[in-house]
Amino acid sequence: MAQAHILGYPRIGDKRQLKRALERYWQGEIDQTQLQAVGSELRHRHWQQQKQAGLDYVTVGDFAWYDHVLATSLLLGVVPKRHRKETIDLQTLFDIARGSQDGCCSAAASDMTKWFNTNYHYLVPEFEQYQKFELSWTQLFDEVEEAQAAGHRVKVSLLGPLTYLWLGRYDGEKLRLLPELLSTYQRLLAKLKQQQVQWVQIEEPILALELPQEWQNAFIPAYQQLHGQCKLLLTTYFDGLGSHWSWLEQLAVDGIHLDLVAGDVDDQQLLGLPRHWVISLGIVNGRNVWAADLAKWLARLSPLQQQLGFRLWLGSSCSLLHAPVDLELETELTDEHRQRFAFAKQKLDELVLLKRALAGESEAIAACQQRSQRLAAKAPAPVPANTQAVESAVRPLSYAERSPQQQLNLPLLPTTTIGSFPQTNAIRATRADFKAGRIAETEYRLQIQSHIAEAIQRQQEIGLDVLVHGEAERNDMVEYFAEHLQGFALTQFGWVQSYGSRCVKPAIVVDNISRPEAITTSWTGYAQSLTDKPVKGMLTGPVTIMAWSFPREDLSRQQITEQIALALREEVGDLQRSGARIIQIDEPAIREGLPLKRSQWGDYLDWAVGSFKLAASSALPQTQIHTHMCYSEFNDILPAVAALDADVITIETARSEMALLDAFGEFDYPNGIGPGVYDIHSPNIPSEQAITTLLKKALQHIPAERLWVNPDCGLKTRNWQQTEAALTVMVQAASALRRQL
Ligand code: GLN
Numbered sequence: 001m002a003q004a005h006i007l008g009y010p011r012i013g014d015k016r017q018l019k020r021a022l023e024r025y026w027q028g029e030i031d032q033t034q035l036q037a038v039g040s041e042l043r044h045r046h047w048q049q050q051k052q053a054g055l056d057y058v059t060v061g062d063f064a065w066y067d068h069v070l071a072t073s074l075l076l077g078v079v080p081k082r083h084r085k086e087t088i089d090l091q092t093l094f095d096i097a098r099g100s101q102d103g104c105c106s107a108a109a110s111d112m113t114k115w116f117n118t119n120y121h122y123l124v125p126e127f128e129q130y131q132k133f134e135l136s137w138t139q140l141f142d143e144v145e146e147a148q149a150a151g152h153r154v155k156v157s158l159l160g161p162l163t164y165l166w167l168g169r170y171d172g173e174k175l176r177l178l179p180e181l182l183s184t185y186q187r188l189l190a191k192l193k194q195q196q197v198q199w200v201q202i203e204e205p206i207l208a209l210e211l212p213q214e215w216q217n218a219f220i221p222a223y224q225q226l227h228g229q230c231k232l233l234l235t236t237y238f239d240g241l242g243s244h245w246s247w248l249e250q251l252a253v254d255g256i257h258l259d260l261v262a263g264d265v266d267d268q269q270l271l272g273l274p275r276h277w278v279i280s281l282g283i284v285n286g287r288n289v290w291a292a293d294l295a296k297w298l299a300r301l302s303p304l305q306q307q308l309g310f311r312l313w314l315g316s317s318c319s320l321l322h323a324p325v326d327l328e329l330e331t332e333l334t335d336e337h338r339q340r341f342a343f344a345k346q347k348l349d350e351l352v353l354l355k356r357a358l359a360g361e362s363e364a365i366a367a368c369q370q371r372s373q374r375l376a377a378k379a380p381a382p383v384p385a386n387t388q389a390v391e392s393a394v395r396p397l398s399y400a401e402r403s404p405q406q407q408l409n410l411p412l413l414p415t416t417t418i419g420s421f422p423q424t425n426a427i428r429a430t431r432a433d434f435k436a437g438r439i440a441e442t443e444y445r446l447q448i449q450s451h452i453a454e455a456i457q458r459q460q461e462i463g464l465d466v467l468v469h470g471e472a473e474r475n476d477m478v479e480y481f482a483e484h485l486q487g488f489a490l491t492q493f494g495w496v497q498s499y500g501s502r503c504v505k506p507a508i509v510v511d512n513i514s515r516p517e518a519i520t521t522s523w524t525g526y527a528q529s530l531t532d533k534p535v536k537g538m539l540t541g542p543v544t545i546m547a548w549s550f551p552r553e554d555l556s557r558q559q560i561t562e563q564i565a566l567a568l569r570e571e572v573g574d575l576q577r578s579g580a581r582i583i584q585i586d587e588p589a590i591r592e593g594l595p596l597k598r599s600q601w602g603d604y605l606d607w608a609v610g611s612f613k614l615a616a617s618s619a620l621p622q623t624q625i626h627t628h629m630c631y632s633e634f635n636d637i638l639p640a641v642a643a644l645d646a647d648v649i650t651i652e653t654a655r656s657e658m659a660l661l662d663a664f665g666e667f668d669y670p671n672g673i674g675p676g677v678y679d680i681h682s683p684n685i686p687s688e689q690a691i692t693t694l695l696k697k698a699l700q701h702i703p704a705e706r707l708w709v710n711p712d713c714g715l716k717t718r719n720w721q722q723t724e725a726a727l728t729v730m731v732q733a734a735s736a737l738r739r740q741l
Pocket residue numbers: 418419420471477538586588628629630713714715716
């Protein structure tokens with residue numbers, strides 16, 4: 001009989017208990033013992049749920065106080081010098097994650113970056129010259145003991161040495177650190193063996209990447225060295241293994257986990273794996289909210305089960321960390337949607353049901369069939385975007401032909417902002433009151449209008465050239481559009497950890513997407529009625545709306561994105577008709593959507609760029625299209641960024657001191673650029689000198705006629721005092737420089 005397990009469970013809690021506890025701890029409202037108690041309660045609850053559902057193992061090691069890569073760093077004694085104290089404790093962990101302030105001295109947090117192609121962020125390990133590794137943090141061993149004491153059959157989840165090394169930052173040849181790291185892993189595994197841990201799920205998701213040869217070569221000897229203590233389930237996810245299949249079977253491990261949701265593997269390949277290996281197949285999607293098609297899996301896996309017998313394991317595709325916790329809490333979803341979804345807790349039941357069906361239990365077989373029939377009956381017809389519309393959608397004139405027609409009457413080096421202004425308590429109260437039904441729609445509109453009027457007035461006083469309405473009506477740049485487009489469902493508690501205590505609540509694409517009516521025109525139009533200066537219409541782009549939502553599984557990401565683009569194209573048309581002369585379409589997520597395998601980047605960028613252009617294609621030559629991206633790594637995607645053909649792009653550059661403009665300059669980027677001149681993540685007010693220096697640097701790469709002046713990103717997380725002070729300095733710097741040109 002097959003065994004069932006998951007790769008990990010969401011640690012945040014069904015009601016975000018861990019988030020609340022962490023934030024109260026950081027505020028000094030609870031002490032460490034109270035925080036520990038919350039963590040322990042969550043772990044016990046999650047183990048109990050796995051056991052109760054009928055899984056064969058509970059997974060231990062997936063809990064983390066902030067992030068599991070950071071927990072691995074502590075386990076291995078990798079603590080940046082600036083955070084090192086006598087002992088490594090929980091405070092060390094939070095210092096690395098959040099930075100620390102100790103009297104006069106402050107130590108910066110480690111960098112955070114995206115976990116493969118997910119929206120989860122991990123803390124980047126920092127290796128120093130001759131980095132030593134040393135078992136330094138007992139959390140993992142303590143939790144193993146804790147779970148065993150509670151009577152659970154434990155399987156340990158552990159980040160593998162090669163992936164851990166790959167994710168870190170090092171000034172030198174990283175693989176040189178491997179021997180030392182491997183001896184530490186040997187000691188670690190010996191300790192787990194002492195604790196009588198039978199299985200370790202050793203995670204090497206870098207096997208989903210196209211690795212340099214020397215990294216591939218490192219795997220076989222590394223695992224030879226680690227083998228022989230606990231049983232090792234080499235665990236991969238997020239994509240298929242590509243050409244690594246050719247050497248896979250030489251690995252000294254006891255089994256492998258493959259993500260069949262991200263890429264199916266044919267039976268012959270599976271049956272060709274070493275006969276003593278366990279084969280764990282990830283079939284329940286850990287990254288989405290849809291119920292699994294159990295009848296399909298039953299048919300697919302039955303023949304394999306016959307051949308593999310007890311060697312077959314059934315698992316989640318990846319950790320359930322990326323899925324919301326419990327569907328049962330959702331009281332506002334329609335029954336139809338509820339029947340088609342499975343959140344983390346429901347996914348446990350799916351695995352066990354499939355396991356029982358594969359074992360021939362007729363009741364389970366019937367239940368699988370029934371669920372799948374229900375899924376099929378309720379599925380919307382997949383309507384791919386109209387291909388003709390997609391293909392014919394380009395702005396008719398080139399940038400050089402369009403731009404003289406864009407009569408905006410702007411000075412050289414025009415100043416603007418990225419869209420949002422401070423989300424004050426008053427603004428939040430307005431939205432909350434409306435949502436809770438405490439104020440009627442007319443009152444709500446009046447209140448939002450007054451927030452807009454305030455933003456316009458302040459911008460005029462500051463002296464900005466191109467204004468924005470400030471986004472007071474938006475809770476979130478994607479959820480807002482998901483609420484107003486047809487085809488999305490929204491949840492109440494569908495939170496997923498993004499990093500530390502931060503969670504996001506992605507909307508779910510449940511149907512074909514359309515736009516019942518104009519979404520933003522009344523706000524932008526109202527803002528424009530208050531001023532003669534141009535007010536930018538403000539939209540979130542199709543790639544970003546798609547990337548930050550849960551997609552349906554019966555259409556490709558490209559098809560969903562094109563549907564969104566067609567809806568946005570109508571919005572662009574309406575904005576234009578209602579008087580907007582500039583429309584910004586934000587695409588901060590284009591880069592993160594890149595496939596893990598570089599050889600697939602071209603295809604992705606083609607449709608991502610195509611979707612953006614589709615959304616912008618209703619713009620007349622006279623309408624200026626802006627876009628915004630909040631990152632600074634453009635080197636390898638610059639041709640695609642240029643292909644977006646936005647009239648102006650605003651990007652993050654302040655933290656990298658404009659270094660990236662080298663690339664834009666070298667590439668001869670043809671259109672307008674607004675490289676961010678100050679970092680909005682910091683509450684500090686930039687000096688005029690600093691902004692002038694950055695602008696002068698920018699002018700070395702971009703002619704003044706195409707240079708814009710703006711902050712790095714939106715200002716919603718700042719307060720008005722900081723915002724006004726910083727923007728005033730920015731406007732002063734721009735006008736002083738303008739006089740010198
Ligand atoms: N217009 C959005 C804002 O200013 C853009 C945010 C983003 O790029 N992440 O908030």
